[in-house]
Amino acid sequence: MGPAWRARRITPPQLLAGVFLISLSLGTALFMLPQSSADGVGLPFIDALFMATSALCVTGLVVVDPGSDLSRFGQVVLAGLIQIGGIGFMVIASFMAILLGKRITIRERIILKEALNHHSVDGIVPLVVTIIVSSLAVQFVGGVLLSLFFAGDMAGDEALFRGFFHAISAYNNAGFDLFGNSLIGYQTHLGVQLTVLMLLITGGLGFFVLLNLIQERGVWRKLSLHSKLVLTTTLALIVVGSVLMYVGEYGGPAYAELTPFEQVMASVFNSSATRSAGMNTVPLPLLGQATQALFVVLMFIGSSPSSTGGGIKTITVATSYLMLVALFRGEREIQVYRRTIAKDLVVRAFVVIVLAATVVFVATFLLALFDRHDVFVLLFEVVSAFGTVGFSLGITAQLSTASKAILILVMSIGRLGPLTVFYALSQRNRPRSLHYPEENLMIG
Numbered sequence: 001m002g003p004a005w006r007a008r009r010i011t012p013p014q015l016l017a018g019v020f021l022i023s024l025s026l027g028t029a030l031f032m033l034p035q036s037s038a039d040g041v042g043l044p045f046i047d048a049l050f051m052a053t054s055a056l057c058v059t060g061l062v063v064v065d066p067g068s069d070l071s072r073f074g075q076v077v078l079a080g081l082i083q084i085g086g087i088g089f090m091v092i093a094s095f096m097a098i099l100l101g102k103r104i105t106i107r108e109r110i111i112l113k114e115a116l117n118h119h120s121v122d123g124i125v126p127l128v129v130t131i132i133v134s135s136l137a138v139q140f141v142g143g144v145l146l147s148l149f150f151a152g153d154m155a156g157d158e159a160l161f162r163g164f165f166h167a168i169s170a171y172n173n174a175g176f177d178l179f180g181n182s183l184i185g186y187q188t189h190l191g192v193q194l195t196v197l198m199l200l201i202t203g204g205l206g207f208f209v210l211l212n213l214i215q216e217r218g219v220w221r222k223l224s225l226h227s228k229l230v231l232t233t234t235l236a237l238i239v240v241g242s243v244l245m246y247v248g249e250y251g252g253p254a255y256a257e258l259t260p261f262e263q264v265m266a267s268v269f270n271s272s273a274t275r276s277a278g279m280n281t282v283p284l285p286l287l288g289q290a291t292q293a294l295f296v297v298l299m300f301i302g303s304s305p306s307s308t309g310g311g312i313k314t315i316t317v318a319t320s321y322l323m324l325v326a327l328f329r330g331e332r333e334i335q336v337y338r339r340t341i342a343k344d345l346v347v348r349a350f351v352v353i354v355l356a357a358t359v360v361f362v363a364t365f366l367l368a369l370f371d372r373h374d375v376f377v378l379l380f381e382v383v384s385a386f387g388t389v390g391f392s393l394g395i396t397a398q399l400s401t402a403s404k405a406i407l408i409l410v411m412s413i414g415r416l417g418p419l420t421v422f423y424a425l426s427q428r429n430r431p432r433s434l435h436y437p438e439e440n441l442m443i444g
Helices: 002-007 012-031 045-056 072-087 089-099 106-116 124-150 156-171 190-205 207-215 225-249 260-273 289-301 314-329 343-370 375-386 401-416 418-425
Strands: 334-336 339-341
Touching (some): 012 045, 045 401, 072 124, 124 207, 156 190, 289 375, 339 343, 401 418
């Protein structure tokens, strides 16, 4: 056992996948306990596995109603899994080790670097502390504000619990709620919407962008290229998404009872939440087909690298867009903000897009085989699972066991990242000893 273990050392992506599976097994077991369900029976295995996966992947797709079908213990388990899934098990475990005075080894630093998608192991330990402290601080402020807003509608202890539960869910871009209809009941409450919007955008920007903003005090010229691209792409997606949603829903049933200002706010909130948070203030089935198609695109894009969200990420989209612009202009290099983007990063971006599109296509095809629903509705469900969003057009609980299993796999790939899963399953680099001559092909 020992020699075999040393002969095949586990790579960081494989270890991360293994830790994810262990956490998933524990979460599934906890949901199956009688104490976790409101009826005192416990969830069936496939439903417990689905809920644990959705929580760890911070997706928000549900097969049972967390507010009515889970006990308070089950809701606490759900919140804990969301926190682990959003911030990361390795980050939380390392922080606990630091508190206990344990030294973080070089191998553990390499694993943390992989988990955080960081470029170096230098300063990784202080970074872990900063991530945990800042994340808890933001969630605490959000929890207090939401508790105060909810206090007018329910008892104080219930408002406190729901306030912090939804703060955890929003910051980690999870999309779980205890109301049964997301935040539709607060579609005219500006305070709740702005607080949740602050939480989901903060969590979706990524730890490194937030740290860079703090270190450089928000001075634009001092920010890294990564931060500049994340911020500009995020702002562009919010603006474009809000405008397109407003145009698509103007005069439609989803906005029928809202004032003009509330319609604008609904457009900003829901288009922003679509990119991973999964909280909505308007009924999704009432949205027009154009808006639903827009949501599919936004869910596929997702949030930013090293954030609590999913999708192919804003940097992937920005890099691909800049490459197309460079090709259109006949330029050999991709330049932005007086910097040149390395060509291998462009290749990685397109690999991510191809892998993600393949996962979505295959999963949608398989769901169409097992369940007789409209193909677009199934596509919406699959992209929501891959982007760890949690939006649904109302079919999740009706899906067959086979389709639920497929969505579990899609959520896992979406949270770990297509490249991480690909590297975890692939063999180590083996340089070819034989090289053949190049030959041209006809493309396009």
